[in-house]
Amino acid sequence: MKNASETKNETPEEIVEHINRLMSEAESLLVGPVSERVGEKWGEIRSRFDTLQSKATSLYGDARKKVVAGARATDDTIRTHPYESLAIALGVGVLLGALVRRGRD
Secondary structure, three states: OOOHHHHOOOOHHHHHHHHHHHHHHHHHHHHOHHHHHHHHHHHHHHHHHHHHHHHHHHHHHHHHHHHHHHHHHHHHHHHHOHHHHHHHHHHHHHHHHHHHHHHHO
16 A cells, blocks of 8 residues: 555655654644643642652651660760670670571671
8 A cells, every 4th residue: 555655756845844744743743732641641640759858858857766775775875884895795606607607608
């Protein structure tokens, strides 16, 4: 099946006219109801993003407080019981070393 352009030789001016008509039709489609729907969806997406961003900020703040509190508690425990902490760290190191060595053999 042949297209209209294949059966008839068009002049460059006719081709430019066809392109201009296609461009105006495309612009009218973008300005019409499609752009309204895009605007509505964009507003919904933006509001959801803002909500998620505020939730993430809140969760980050809570997690940061918990980590800092845990680090302070660990520091206090180590300063209160330095020799016991050193013995526990040594024991964990020996166990991990034994497991790594056993895994290689």
